[in-house]
Amino acid sequence: xxxxxPFIEVLLSEEALxxxxxxxxxxxxxxxxxxxxxxxxxxxxxxxxxSDLIRAIDLPLDYDFVAIxxxxxxxxxxxxxxxxxxxxTSIEGRHVLIVEDIVDTGWTLxxxxxxxxxxxxxxxxxxxxxxxxxxxxxQVDVGIDYCGFVIDDVFVVGYxxxxxxxxxxxxxxxxVKPGPGQA
Ligand code: IMP
Ligand code: MG
Numbered sequence: 001x002x003x004x005x006p007f008i009e010v011l012l013s014e015e016a017l018x019x020x021x022x023x024x025x026x027x028x029x030x031x032x033x034x035x036x037x038x039x040x041x042x043x044x045x046x047x048x049x050x051s052d053l054i055r056a057i058d059l060p061l062d063y064d065f066v067a068i069x070x071x072x073x074x075x076x077x078x079x080x081x082x083x084x085x086x087x088x089t090s091i092e093g094r095h096v097l098i099v100e101d102i103v104d105t106g107w108t109l110x111x112x113x114x115x116x117x118x119x120x121x122x123x124x125x126x127x128x129x130x131x132x133x134x135x136x137x138x139q140v141d142v143g144i145d146y147c148g149f150v151i152d153d154v155f156v157v158g159y160x161x162x163x164x165x166x167x168x169x170x171x172x173x174x175x176v177k178p179g180p181g182q183a
Pocket of ligand 2: 042046
């Protein structure tokens with residue numbers, strides 16, 4: 001995409017995202033039946049989704065973040081990731097909902113989630129909510145309890161997702177296409 005300005009083809013419109021998030025919020029609200037929830041976002045991509053999702057959930061809740069980073073080489077092929085920021089809050093006895101923007105190979109979720117780790121820290125329960133799922137790219141098994149949309153193997157941006165640090169602020173999810181455009 002050097003030289004030419006890319007343009008973004010809309011994959012999931014703002015309306016489609018917001019409608020699905022309202023559904024997810026209702027489902028989560030029903031499933032937890034009034035129990036308090038600790039929502040844990042994986043930085044940075046999930047921040048936009050998390051901020052809309054929590055406002056669609058009618059439960060007493062708090063949220064926290066963890067951050068994951070790659071070790072040098074391409075995370076997507078190497079699967080080498082490390083925990084950059086741990087939780088500030090204790091999860092003991094709490095119902096934890098991990099929120100991720102997109103599950104691709106599954107490595108990021110595997111590390112942050114560390115179901116074993118969360119259980120060792122005595123969470124009452126641990127579930128996962130991902131806005132997007134790209135199952136064709138999966139390398140490690142991760143359970144997704146609440147999924148917004150299943151998508152094909154395309155690189156998407158917007159609504160928190162970036163391409164080289166750009167496009168996170170788009171209100172929709174789109175696919176970056178090379179060629180003329182003003183994006
Ligand atoms: P995984 O560790 O391979 O599952 O990748 C998850 C992380 O990779 C996400 O949190 C995103 O930050 C990034 N990622 C994966 N696919 C995409 C994409 O299509 N667009 C933007 N970021 C992506
Ligand atoms: Mg991310």
